[in-house]
Amino acid sequence: MNRKEFAVIGLGRFGGSMVKALSDEGVEVLAIDNDVEKVNQFAHIASHAVVGDTTDEAVLKSLGIRNFDHVIVAIGDNIQASILTTLILKELGVKKVTVKATNDYHEKVLKKIGADQVVHPERDMGRRIAHNIVSNNVLDYLELSDEHSIVEIVASRRLDGFTLIDLDIRAKYGINIVAIKRGREIIVSPQATDVILKGDILIVIGADKDINRFEKKLVEE
Template sequence: MKKEFAVIGLGRFGGSICLTLAEQGIEVMGIDIDEDRVNEFSSIASHAVVGDTTDEKVLKSIGIRNFDHVIVAIGDDIQASILTTIMLKELGVKKVTVKAQNDYHEKVLVKIGADHVVHPERDMGRRIANNITSNSVLDYLELSDEHSIVEIVASRKIDGNSIIDLDVRAKYGINIVAIKRRDEIIVSPQANETIFENDILIVIGADVDINRFEKKVLS
């Protein structure tokens, strides 16, 4: 089943997450109290809604409990961020990721049940979006608008295959630059290197090619 995401707060941080999810063809609802921002994302998000998420009735009316993952990216209003997070957890949202303004804000968010807290100065929206949409992607480093280095967990589907068996460079246009295997790191692995389930593959390439590799070979 496809996961459904909601992003609350469509500023620079929340907007970048919403945009990246939409670009990947993922169902995402954008929510903001500012009508202009909502209008801006009406053609980007699957649904864009004007609403005050500190109001429990608003959250219930949009069926927020049905979303698998909600990202709270509210700007400078720490109180609104905290109240929204509390209500999301009380309403039974499975996973809530929240943007923290500072360390104190982060401590409060953790205490009230936020599943994951991020600092925008450390975690760019695009990186978060790529991490939350895949069970196999452990980390993501953006090199440019179109190219990235990604850590991907090898699935059972490719267990026992060598790099040459997978022919990743020819078929997908990407390169496996290293393999992490327990305490060992294999840098510039040879073509005959065997990949085992749960190996961490460090892959470099264009985003579209990495996504293609992940979906066809690892899912």
Template sequence: MKKEFAVIGLGRFGGSIVRALIEEGMEVLAIDMDEDRVNEYAMIASHAVIGDTTEENVLKSLGIRNFDHVIVAIGDNIQSSILTTLILKELGVESITVKAQNDYHEKVLIKIGADHVVHPERDMGKRIAHSIVSNNVLDYLELSDEHSIVEIVVSSKMEGKTIIDLDIRARYGINIVAVKRGGEIIVSPQGNDPIHKGDILIVIGADSDINRFEKKTVD
């Protein structure tokens, strides 16, 4: 059964979520106060409507409480973001994800009951900075303030060695969860599997431990 999503705010962030959800085959209601934006997504989303979501009666009329997940992607208007989130919570929406502008905004959103808070610009900035600093890092996903999942390209220093030879868990306190090789993804690789230059290790662990591993294995 298809899940039903509502996306409030059709700027770059909200619009990209609408497109991604539709590509995944989901039902998506797109909402914005700007008529031009709504018209842009009228042929993309399942439904697109003009509406002021700081008005409780507007959200009620849309049957918002019946949606499985509502994403509040309102741009720079923090007050509208907070009011919308508060009303959604009071109406009993099952799951609410909200885009935060800053740490103070996030604290308020958490206090009023947002289930998930995201910082797309900040998080993307960290990912880009991390990949620039290390030539061996392809991608970086922050799990918490201290832990991440990172894709690391196998260097010549690791060429031909097995998972057992590297002994990464004992030496660095991190885990290899998968290996990408060409178009193949090897999940939970065996200890005696050799790795090759150009393979991509997907590792998980504390940032400090991952950094130590990167420095030891860079060509």
């Protein structure tokens, strides 16, 4: 799997939590803000942290922003700067742009100018969003506590045709598959002899570190 590179623009509460969460996921993160103090706070957390005005196209070009796989615009206190930054990112050809919206009007404008994903941090956890954008297989992520979660994972070809007893997931990874979604069918409390098919949605519960281990070993393609 190719190593993805992310950039986070705006290091307020939401942007800062995204930088920390993405760094915890072990990916390359460029942190950008026009406030020197905020940039200094994240200098040792992000892979790189720079001061810059992202409403200036020349600044974004100089950072090589078009080479990043995913850019998160977390500018919170200036809707105009958020919109302008998003517009420039899309014009420069950034593959995926996720933007924090302050209100419904802001969201409507962001979608019209091409934002790929709009999030409302008040309704979404930074950690949940970070996990979802890093993994190709994770559909949803619900934090139960600081260390335990319920996760929806799409079964890859590596799991296709194996029964739960073949995979021995509970013994090897310490996690439990509590349900399997297959189209409109939901298998609750699946049996050891139930076969997993590619594309099944596995609802998994366990410690974050064990779920991450399972993803890396068996799920990611």
